[in-house]
Amino acid sequence: MASISQRVAQETDVLVLSGTAGSAISAQTGKPKVVEVRSWMPAKGALGKRAVAELLFTVRIFFALLARLKRGDVTLTVPAPFMLPYAFAAAAKLKGAKSVLIMHDLYPDVLVMVGLLKPQSMLARAMHALNAPMFRALGAVVIIGRDTEKLLLRYRGMTRDRIRFIPNWATLAPGVRAIAPDNPYRRSFSGRFVVGLSGNLGFTHDPVIVFEAARLLRDDKDIHFLLSGWGVGFDQLKTMQAEAKLPNVTLVERVEDDQLEIFLSAADVWIIPYRKNVAGVSVPSRFYNLLAIGRPVILVSEADAEAALTVTEHDVGWVVEPGNADELAKTVSHAARSVDAQRAERAAEISRRFDFEIAMAEYCGLIRELAQKKSS
Structure with missing residues (x-):
């Protein structure tokens, strides 16, 4: 998300709402502008505390969005914390902004997969029920794997024209590295x-x-x-x-x-x-x-x-x-x-x-496309 926001900031004004402590200080150039939203994140094993912390952070983000969003803005988020997309889509809809969800993980499916939720549990069913209106409210969903599309299309109102496949990218330059006997790790x-x-x-x-x-x-x-x-x-x-x-x-x-x-x-x-x-x-x-x-x-x-x-x-x-x-x-x-x-x-x-510039061209193109659409 940092890479995307920095690249998009070369073309237009970008505001980042960040839950990472110190992120506003590290943004020395002022592009993009970073606003820190207070967060508290216990260790991964403390599932109950993490749920409370994620809920509090999501509420804070929701009100921060309501305070800063303007009609016609284009907003991007990721599905972590898993409650964030619901608040994000609702705030964007209320303010007449376009919203994009970058689908790194699909909830509640990922929680069911790892055994943290039963498929027919009350929470899993509630999340599935909330997903449907959330997906309908989004301007677009970016998937980083082709295999996600069929799962999204299970939701009523979700259509292929709002799904964009933009894979992530390699951060190392392409080229076969030789197997070196003196490599310190081998x-x-x-x-x-x-x-x-x-x-x-x-x-x-x-x-x-x-x-x-x-x-x-x-x-x-x-x-x-x-x-x-x-x-x-x-x-x-x-x-x-x-x-x-x-x-x-x-x-x-x-x-x-x-x-x-x-x-x-x-x-x-x-x-x-x-x-x-x-x-x-x-x-x-x-x-x-x-x-x-x-x-x-x-x-x-x-x-x-x-x-x-x-x-x-x-x-x-x-x-x-x-x-x-x-x-x-x-x-x-x-x-x-x-x-x-x-x-x-x-x-x-x-x-x-899987190149950074190819991915950035796709993201910038999607943002321009949504910005040109009239708000409903």
């Missing part, structure tokens, strides 16, 4: 085939399947697992490794952005492990950087999920059924014995389609 196990895992491991991910695949391959001296990240999933990995002490697993704490390219270049293949029923609900943005450095990807997800479609359409990796550690272990073994330089080249080339 120096201690140089010569082996390195399987990597990186990024936020939240409720939608399944790090256990990766660890179980490593357990199944513990006697294969030619394969090593390099696992990094943060979140509840990485805490799980640390706990499991403390007990199992697998010799073929190395854990690395969160890698900062200035070391990301070196770290991603350390592995021969990368795994993105999702739980079941991820299609249409969540899209792994880390996927694009893995392609950009010229690495094949093993994606644990349904075959019709966005990243899985890209993998199979362009032969830049493999897709594994969620929850099947045996299949994942076999796929890792196959990848280790079928290194393909052309697959790496294809991955880097495909990543050029």
Whole structure:
């Protein structure tokens, strides 16, 4: 959202309502203008406190929007906190503004997927009921994966002409990075085939399947697992490794952005492990950087999920059924014995389609289009 607002600010006035402490101070240039809205966010594990905090933040955002929006404005938001889009769409409608929701995650589906909500629970049904008028009130919904469209079209009044597919982008320049024996992240196990895992491991991910695949391959001296990240999933990995002490697993704490390219270049293949029923609900943005450095990807997800479609359409990796550690272990073994330089080249080339300027042109075009429409 910061990247989008900074780019759009080159063409028109932009006001950002931010819940991040210190964000107004960091916006030194004044473009875009940043207004901080007070927020309080407990740890992810404190679900009750988080719900209260998100509700309070949503209410504050709603009144901030009512105070600042003008007829004809175009507004953008994301679905986190998950109550935010409802207040956002209502405020925009009341003020005669156009609203755009960038659909990173679809609620309540994502909460059902990770087991935090029952499909027929009162809260899930209430969210589904609220989604229908909210989607109708929006001027457009931006999806970052093609698989989300069919889920949105389940809602009455939602039409294809208001759905725009604008995928996220790679932040690293496209180009195959060589496997360097002196890479600091793989120096201690140089010569082996390195399987990597990186990024936020939240409720939608399944790090256990990766660890179980490593357990199944513990006697294969030619394969090593390099696992990094943060979140509840990485805490799980640390706990499991403390007990199992697998010799073929190395854990690395969160890698900062200035070391990301070196770290991603350390592995021969990368795994993105999702739980079941991820299609249409969540899209792994880390996927694009893995392609950009010229690495094949093993994606644990349904075959019709966005990243899985890209993998199979362009032969830049493999897709594994969620929850099947045996299949994942076999796929890792196959990848280790079928290194393909052309697959790496294809991955880097495909990543050029997921370019920042291409995405920004789409966002700016959508904003201009909505700004030219008369308010209803």
